[in-house]
Amino acid sequence: MDEQTNSSSPSRRxxxxxxxxxxxxxxxxxxxxxxxxxxxxxxxxxxxxxxxAAVAFHGPHQAGIATAVQDRLHFASFDxxxxxxxxxxxLLKDWTRAAERLTAGSTxxxxxFGGIDEAPPDDTGEAVGLRPSRLTLTVGFGPGLFxxxxxxxxxxxxxxxxxxxxxxxxxxxxxxxxxDLCVQACADDPQVAVHAIRNLARxxxxxxxxxxxxxxxxxxxxxxxxxxTPRNLFGFKDxxxxxxxxDTKTLDDHVWVPEKDGPGWMTGGSYLVARxxxxxxxxWDRTGxxxxxxxxxxxxxxxxxxxxxxxxxxxxLKALPPTSxxxxxxxDTNNGARLLRRGxxxxxxxDGLGRLDAGLFFxxxxxxxxxxxxxxxxxxxxxxxxxxxxxxxxxxxxxxxxGVRDKDDWWGRALMS
Amino acid sequence: xxxxxxxxxxxxxxxxxxTAVTGCADKSDSKASSGGSGxxxxxxxxxSCSVSKKSFPSGHVELAVENKGSRVTxxxxxxxxxxxxxxxxxxxxxTSAKITAEVKAGSYEIACIPGMKGDGIRQKVTVTGGTAxxxxxxxxxxxxxxxxxxxxxADATLPKVKVFTDAVRAGDLEAAKNAFALSRVGWERTxxxxxSFGDIDPKTDTRADGLEAGQKWTGWHALEKQLWQDKKLGSxxxxxxxxxxxxxxxxxxxxGKAEITPTSMANGAKELLDEVASGKVTGEEDRYSHTDLSDxxxxxxxxxxxxxxxxxxxxxxxxxxxxxxxKQFTAIGTLLDKYRSTSSPDGxxxxxxxTKAQRKELSNGVNALAEPLSKLAAAVTK
Numbered sequence: 059m060d061e062q063t064n065s066s067s068p069s070r071r072x073x074x075x076x077x078x079x080x081x082x083x084x085x086x087x088x089x090x091x092x093x094x095x096x097x098x099x100x101x102x103x104x105x106x107x108x109x110x111a112a113v114a115f116h117g118p119h120q121a122g123i124a125t126a127v128q129d130r131l132h133f134a135s136f137d138x139x140x141x142x143x144x145x146x147x148x149l150l151k152d153w154t155r156a157a158e159r160l161t162a163g164s165t166x167x168x169x170x171f172g173g174i175d176e177a178p179p180d181d182t183g184e185a186v187g188l189r190p191s192r193l194t195l196t197v198g199f200g201p202g203l204f205x206x207x208x209x210x211x212x213x214x215x216x217x218x219x220x221x222x223x224x225x226x227x228x229x230x231x232x233x234x235x236x237x238d239l240c241v242q243a244c245a246d247d248p249q250v251a252v253h254a255i256r257n258l259a260r261x262x263x264x265x266x267x268x269x270x271x272x273x274x275x276x277x278x279x280x281x282x283x284x285x286x287t288p289r290n291l292f293g294f295k296d297x298x299x300x301x302x303x304x305d306t307k308t309l310d311d312h313v314w315v316p317e318k319d320g321p322g323w324m325t326g327g328s329y330l331v332a333r334x335x336x337x338x339x340x341x342w343d344r345t346g347x348x349x350x351x352x353x354x355x356x357x358x359x360x361x362x363x364x365x366x367x368x369x370x371x372x373x374x375l376k377a378l379p380p381t382s383x384x385x386x387x388x389x390d391t392n393n394g395a396r397l398l399r400r401g402x403x404x405x406x407x408x409d410g411l412g413r414l415d416a417g418l419f420f421x422x423x424x425x426x427x428x429x430x431x432x433x434x435x436x437x438x439x440x441x442x443x444x445x446x447x448x449x450x451x452x453x454x455x456x457x458x459x460x461g462v463r464d465k466d467d468w469w470g471r472a473l474m475s
Numbered sequence: 476x477x478x479x480x481x482x483x484x485x486x487x488x489x490x491x492x493x494t495a496v497t498g499c500a501d502k503s504d505s506k507a508s509s510g511g512s513g514x515x516x517x518x519x520x521x522x523s524c525s526v527s528k529k530s531f532p533s534g535h536v537e538l539a540v541e542n543k544g545s546r547v548t549x550x551x552x553x554x555x556x557x558x559x560x561x562x563x564x565x566x567x568x569x570t571s572a573k574i575t576a577e578v579k580a581g582s583y584e585i586a587c588i589p590g591m592k593g594d595g596i597r598q599k600v601t602v603t604g605g606t607a608x609x610x611x612x613x614x615x616x617x618x619x620x621x622x623x624x625x626x627x628x629a630d631a632t633l634p635k636v637k638v639f640t641d642a643v644r645a646g647d648l649e650a651a652k653n654a655f656a657l658s659r660v661g662w663e664r665t666x667x668x669x670x671s672f673g674d675i676d677p678k679t680d681t682r683a684d685g686l687e688a689g690q691k692w693t694g695w696h697a698l699e700k701q702l703w704q705d706k707k708l709g710s711x712x713x714x715x716x717x718x719x720x721x722x723x724x725x726x727x728x729x730x731g732k733a734e735i736t737p738t739s740m741a742n743g744a745k746e747l748l749d750e751v752a753s754g755k756v757t758g759e760e761d762r763y764s765h766t767d768l769s770d771x772x773x774x775x776x777x778x779x780x781x782x783x784x785x786x787x788x789x790x791x792x793x794x795x796x797x798x799x800x801x802k803q804f805t806a807i808g809t810l811l812d813k814y815r816s817t818s819s820p821d822g823x824x825x826x827x828x829x830t831k832a833q834r835k836e837l838s839n840g841v842n843a844l845a846e847p848l849s850k851l852a853a854a855v856t857k
Contacts, residue, residue: 139839176738177853233831264803264843267835 198456274402
């Protein structure tokens with residue numbers, strides 16, 4: 059059959075779209091230019107120095123945690139809509155096989171074109187011709203998956219996957235919080251990250267539905283300490299004392315779940331806290347330099363803690379203002395609690411009040427949420443000087459299962475078997 | 476509707492036997508026959524339909540029709556999938572007429588329809604010459620079934636529309652409001668066919684945002700706005716009602732000639748879900764009356780009808796797909812049933828009472844069905 063299709067002009071509706079989609083594509087497209095103009099960032103010394111290269115998908119831990127932080131993020135949280143455990147298992151298998159291909163820079167299924175005329179192509183096509191771009195896909199399981207009467211997993215929920223208390227100042231939007239499953243796609247090319255989420259969502263229709271998603275640019279943390287710490291939208295280098303992706307001891311102590319912690323299916327996994335933190339950047343930008351620096355406890359230019367000369371010089375906490383962000387968040391203030399941070403900046407258009415809807419999409423990996431994020435955030439929410447300029451508007455926690463070992467393994471196999 | 480549409484009706488170049496032909500009916504002899512076969516005598520009676528030749532060469536064909544019955548009759552030359560090549564309606568007792576058409580090689584049927592209702596009495600004829608592409612009988616049956624469905628929907632819609640337009644003409648706002656959604660059901664079920672005519676849909680089903688500069692707004696939604704938003708009928712309400720009757724009568728007349736293929740049926744089913752996804756789920760289709768769920772249900776029913784007719788073919792080629800589609804059609808039906816209301820004229824709750832979270836659930840259901848449905852065309856053509 060020769061089916062003629064007259065391409066329809068975009069209707070008003072397609073421009074309105076669903077909250078994020080239209081904006082997301084716009085942001086990604088605009089971001090491409092930014093990426094091209096950026097300095098090399100911290101990849102100079104990263105294991106995958108080539109920003110176009112592929113990151114190995116298989117391994118004891120999921121890629122995308124200790125991996126040298128890529129430039130771009132597309133994070134998606136899903137509700138599981140099927141009630142059938144077998145369908146959920148099949149989805150995890152299908153996603154794993156798709157992720158193997160995507161992270162290698164291959165197309166989904168039979169590709170984006172060249173198939174039969176009547177069938178929509180398996181792959182959506184927008185990443186054709188782009189390199190793997192260090193794409194990593196990291197999957198997590200939210201608390202809802204373990205709810206009683208759903209998939210028979212109620213006995214499998216790890217205690218370390220703790221529900222977060224309500225912190226003072228939280229203004230959480232349910233539509234930007236929670237989720238049964240998450241996929242974190244990080245890549246050096248925004249289009250590669252978006253393509254991955256889009257195709258996984260498509261594979262999931264009928265079994266999962268996107269609950270919320272977040273695009274991120276401009277990594278705000280690095281897991282490569284020899285490189286400069288990237289700046290957040292306040293213009294500061296934050297997260298300087300992050301865990302290095304090559305520091306296996308610290309990773310083992312603070313990020314990866316050891317066998318003795320249990321449950322067994324989580325060995326080699328981790329726990330993720332995601333927080334959408336809105337920044338009142340216009341107010342911040344009217345704040346005097348001294349106050350800005352007092353809020354962080356660092357100088358704005360070099361990023362050195364008060365009384366120090368260099369960014370990476372260990373801070374003397376007593377020399378910092380008592381309510382400064384660095385002092386309150388520092389491991390020494392928190393019984394040694396450490397988080398591996400992989401946050402990204404975002405701007406999701408404007409807020410209708412003449413201001414940018416901007417902020418930090420905070421992602422932190424840890425061995426146990428109860429010992430890390432909760433105590434640190436409890437302290438910060440109470441007294442952090444930064445609270446005047448930020449508001450937590452979205453929140454989710456996920457158990458991050460261990461890595462996929464080989465072609466026969468799949469995400470969550472140990473949990474579902 | 477969308478301002479610009481993909482056409483469900485397509486030029487069927489691959490199926491030579493089903494490509495466009497022109498037909499005309501004339502009282503007098505028209506052009507000399509290039510087929511050189513002379514005319515074919517068709518004798519229509521109340522209980523029979525006889526033809527003088529069952530095989531004739533392709534090219535210019537002339538049917539000399541005579542009604543020897545006691546009832547008004549209709550004579551049609553039909554493709555194997557029941558699309559009309561040419562027809563003559565309203566042939567009274569003891570009258571004759573000549574029907575001519577350019578016909579390509581292939582299998583056809585001549586139908587006499589005493590009383591002008593139903594499938595009539597059929598005679599199979601063969602047009603010889605050339606090599607005609609053939610479609611499988613299963614496919615022809617599927618298309619014929621869908622055409623019949625589309626025709627039934629159109630036939631059933633006109634009286635329901637008249638209830639609506641009569642109420643408008645009578646200035647009875649309440650009666651008009653009650654009849655509005657019900658008058659749209661048949662149209663919404665078969666929308667891709669209706670839209671395939673290109674010129675009808677813009678006149679009957681355009682929404683305010685779909686208007687081009689200078690385009691006069693006519694059709695259902697123009698009246699919907701008066702009834703619900705203005706809460707009074709304008710001076711143009713009666714002409715709008717008359718126009719809607721006229722445009723939909725035109726639609727009813729043309730369904731039989733719509734070119735439908737198994738692929739266009741499958742794509743039409745998917746398009747109906749596209750309609751739901753882009754207009755109904757968002758509440759934009761019936762923005763004044765909030766009767767979106769009635770349209771939603773009709774779109775899904777129309778898609779399901781096309782699917783059920785194609786299922787015998789698709790299930791052979793892709794049983795996993797039809798299993799999934801069965802499941803998802805059931806699921807969306809169950810989901811819609813949650814919104815049924817006995818106190819509402821169209822049987823569904825007002826869409827402005829459906830919360831954002833509920834709309835998302837409906838949208839998830841639409842995605843769950845539309846994704847496998849997008850694979851139906853391939854499963855039919857494999």
